[in-house]
Amino acid sequence: MAEATRSEPSSDRRGFFRGMVRGMALLAGGATLGLLATRAQAARTVWQIDPHKCTMCGRCAVECVLMPSAVKCVHSHGMCGYCELCTGFFEPDAPNLHEGAENQLCPTGAIERTLIEEPYYEYRIKENQCIGCAKCVAGCAAFGNGSMYLQIRHDRCVDCNDCAIARACPTQAIRRVPADQPYLLKQVNEP
Amino acid sequence: MSFQWLTRRALVTRTLSLLGLGAIAGIKAGCDRSESCPPREVPQAFRYDITQLAADDGGLPHFQSIRSVQTGLIGAAALTAAPGGTLAVAHDQEVIVLDPVGDIVRRWSTDHRVLAVHVTDDQSVLIADTRHVHLHNPAGRRLESWMVGNERARLTGIAAAGDDLFVADAGNRTVSRYRGGDRVWQLEGFHVPSPYFDLAIGPDNLLWVAHTGRQRLEAYNHTADLIRSWGEAGFAITGFSGCCNPCHFALLSDGRFITAEKGLHRVKLHDADGKAIALVINASALGIDVNKPVGIAEQQNRVSPGPLVAGLGQDRVAVLHPRNGGLHILQAPDEVS
Structure with missing residues (x-):
């Protein structure tokens, strides 16, 4: 029970970093798509x-x-x-x-x-x-x-x-x- | 065997028919997309044609041309008579003095675009830019300057009588009288749809103003009272066509008027009561195609698209068209001399 209690913060931190990386990846993807869309609009x-x-x-x-x-x-x-x-x-x-x-x-x-x-x-x-x-x-x-x-x-x-x-x-x-x-x-x- | 022949013949016939139809369709489609195809007819109802109106002289006698010269002064903003039968032209940042037959006598430059010019009896030259009036000596040296307009100003006409200076401002739609640099009075309430707002002093010392939005000329005394007016809207020779006409005018020494109209590009002589009595020059003689649209660039550059006029004595008139730089010296016919 105590180990489980100790491991929770470690798991949360890892999850937090994973989430952050995923979020940044999504943000970068969105930005790329937005940039491409803007360029496509400008070129049209x-x-x-x-x-x-x-x-x-x-x-x-x-x-x-x-x-x-x-x-x-x-x-x-x-x-x-x-x-x-x-x-x-x-x-x-x-x-x-x-x-x-x-x-x-x-x-x-x-x-x-x-x-x-x-x-x-x-x-x-x-x-x-x-x-x-x-x-x-x-x-x-x-x-x-x-x-x-x-x-x-x-x-x-x-x-x-x-x-x-x-x-x-x-x-x-x-x-x-x-x-x-x-x-x-x-x-x-x-x- | 015969069945096979029939089949082959039918096959060939059908193939050729289809090919023929295809070819016709292809030619039609190609024609629709080819630049060599004639354009579709534009109905007459869509055309704006004022050729006949511009050619109509109403049976009035015509002035006779004495001389026509190409001055190269395309885009000139103002023309005025000067002592000794000479002419002064405002063109871009220059004032050009022409002799009575249109040859250049002298020219001098300024550091601003000249929009109006007036030459006094002692040959001093008053010029106006957008907001300022400048006094120059006959050789072109600047003697004095006054700021007479605000940020909305667009000075279009200038005249002097004795110590009085009169300035027309199309931007503010006002006419002002100045003496010694101070404003004595200001007339307001003019309808000036575009920057064509001319003025001149008559032989009776009245100030005449072209109220272009009303298609009439108005006379004011030196205390700013409206004394009389004349003019009516109309494309006939008796009226002033379209908006903003007469775009320019001049007074002869006997009180008669020379008026210029843009759009129809015609110049007329009126008696002292305003009745049109002779055609000075029309669009075709000026070398202007009335159906050719006015270049928007011309308007953006604030180039007057109407003829500029000046009286040379009682029977002679000078007309300069800023669109082509052509200067015409014309003599009144005997009927109106």
């Missing part, structure tokens, strides 16, 4: 549009294998002038400056115009209606600040090996980017 790439090379040709709307296209207009509100007369929203020769369909540039009515405070209006893209035709992007770039631009939305892009819009793009504006940084966003300029 997805398609994205470089807004500085995009010429708003409209092909993103018709060439993507998805219907409607995975390309959507995104709007940088920090760059927007909140204009009453927004050339990304209104037809160039719009009869009136209100939200009537006959005045709107977007062929699917995918831009929502909201009065914030006279004379400032906010413009929001309704992604479910946007088909990525870039008509609003062209209007915004021609007259405004270029706050509207196209991006491939990765909640719907199927990431084809051979991206149909990348192949059709006349300026090679579509390229692979790291999957952990899947968007090429415009930056608001500081003076």
